[in-house]
Amino acid sequence: MVALSAVLCAAACGGKKETQGNASGSGTGTGTGTGSSDSGVDAAMAAPTFEQVVSTATAPTQVVELVKRDPGYLAWIMFLYVNWPAKAGERGVPDPGGTLGASPTVFQTWKEVHEVYLAGGAAPQPWADGGPSGPPTLSLGEIDGTTLVDVNGNPITYTVAMNQGTFDYLVSRSLYGWSGQAALRQAGAAPVAFPASAMEVKASWKILDPVADKDRLDHYIVAEAILPPANTRVTVGLTGLHIISKALPNWIWITFEQIENRETTGAPWNFAIDPAVATTNLAMQKALAGTPLAYYQANGVQTEYVVDGAATLLANSQIETRFQKSSSCMTCHALASVSTSAQPRLDFFQLEAGNLSGFVGMPPTSPFGPGPDQYSALDFVWSMREAKR
Ligand code: HEC
Known part of the structure; x- marks a missing residue:
């Protein structure tokens, strides 16, 4: 077995041949669709093995070490982990x-x-419930109230899901319902602090049309899902994926998207990919050739609000379509909050020249505190706003 460090260098150092390990998928001759040639990027890099992916992604100390050393590669380890085929019934x-x-x-x-924040704030079923009882129900619309429509005329749709570390913590503090969240406002309540093992995803999906999309059906991670309002059953392809890990106190913020999105959804790319991450993308797309994962790219990784005095940005064309230029995952999520005042959550958009724009840079501290007009922080987890009364 290849040491993780050797694979790291194969992914990010370029120029060195890596021929050991699990090289399946390379050399099949199927293009990755990036239009790239072999310009300086190692074409023979091995994809990380199952064991490397799982042992790194599930060990917060290793995640922290890797995100500091090679953020782009950490992004791919996390992407491989959450997209690894799962055992049935668990x-x-x-x-x-x-x-x-x-x-x-x-x-x-x-x-x-939808399985966690139930009507009336009822407690969810336990984690070990035999697996999902059916396909997930897709959510319509982005958080700015707009809808991205693909070139086939279908809406891009969304799901949000959490791992066991996140779920168990929510349950242990009854934060799945409004009353548990309101209790955070009582004097002496412990702040919300998810464990280092916590992870969450927000996914965007495109309905796969067997005719219009026939040439790219194998370019996607797919799912069966329920599409409101008529609750029709559809096959959807993953166009975007936000992945967050609580391995760092302010979480690690990662986003991926499908490389043909501009063509298939018409959404512009208003972001720049860090050159080191772009190099890792090419190496991993080659290593994963012959699998749908080769059709994805990391847009980047965010771990700081500000670097060298400049606010950091990170966005996904499928999830922050119209506010990519003011999208700071961390800053917006730092505003995840609860209060028992007339406005239970802080605003996460401001109006700028008639357009909604996000907050970037260091988040404000003044909204948080015990005062009647102040808020309790929800440790960056905005989906907690789904809790019902
Ligand atoms: C302007 C605010 C804003 C920005 C910017 C933003 N998000 Fe979110 N995010 C939200 C809201 C609100 C939700 C709640 C779920 C929903 O309604 O879709 C959410 C949900 C999520 C979730 C599901 C877990 C949770 O916290 O509820 C993840 C994961 C996530 N976002 C990651 C990201 C990443 C990664 C980025 C940057 C690439 C990002 N977000 C940028 C507001 C934002």
Whole structure:
């Protein structure tokens, strides 16, 4: 077995041949669709093995070490982990014998928000409930109230899911319902602090049309899902994926998207990919050739609000379509909050020249505190706003 450090260098150092390890998928001759040639990027890099992916992604200390050393590679380890085929009848258990590209994937067996924030604030079923009882229900619309429509005329849709570390913490503090969140406003309540093992995803999906999309059906991680309002059953392809890990106190913020999105959804790319991450993308797309994962790219990784005096940005064309230029994952999520005042959550957009724009840079501290007009922070987890009374 290849040491993780050797694979790291193969992914990020370029120029060195890596021929050991699990090289399946390379050399199949199927293009990755990036239009790239072999310009300086190692074409023979091995994809990380099951064991490397799982042992790194599930060990917060290793995640922290890797994100400091090679953020782009950490992004791919996390992407591989959440997209690893899952064992049937369980939640969040990767199948060592699974074929990359098969569904359901690990994140597709995590608890979906609709299974956690129930009517009346009722307690959810336990984690070990035999797996999802059916396909997830897709959410329509982006958080700015707009809808991205693909070139086939269908809406891009969304799901949000959490791993066991996140779920168990929410349950232990009864934060799945409004009354548990309101209790955070009582004097002496412990702040919300998820464990280092916590992970969450927000996914964007495109309905796969067997005719219009026939040439790219194998370019996607797929899922069966329920599309409101008529609740029709559809096959959807993953166009975007936000992945967050609580391995760092302010979480690690990662986002991926499908490389043909501009063509298929018409959404512009208003972001720049860090050159080191772009190099890792090319190396991993080659290593994963022959699997749908080769059709994805990391847009970047965010771990700081500000670097060298400049606010950091990170966005996904499918999830922050119209506010990519003012999208700071961390800053917006730092505003995740609860109060028992007339406005239970802080605003996460401001109006700028008639357009909604996000907050970037260091988040304000003044809204948080015990005062009647102040808020309790929800440790960056905005989907907690789904809690019902
Ligand atoms: C302007 C605010 C804003 C920005 C910017 C933003 N998000 Fe979110 N995010 C939200 C809201 C609100 C939700 C709640 C779920 C929903 O309604 O879709 C959410 C949900 C999520 C979730 C599901 C877990 C949770 O916290 O509820 C993840 C994961 C996530 N976002 C990651 C990211 C990443 C990664 C980025 C940057 C690439 C990002 N977000 C940028 C507001 C934002």
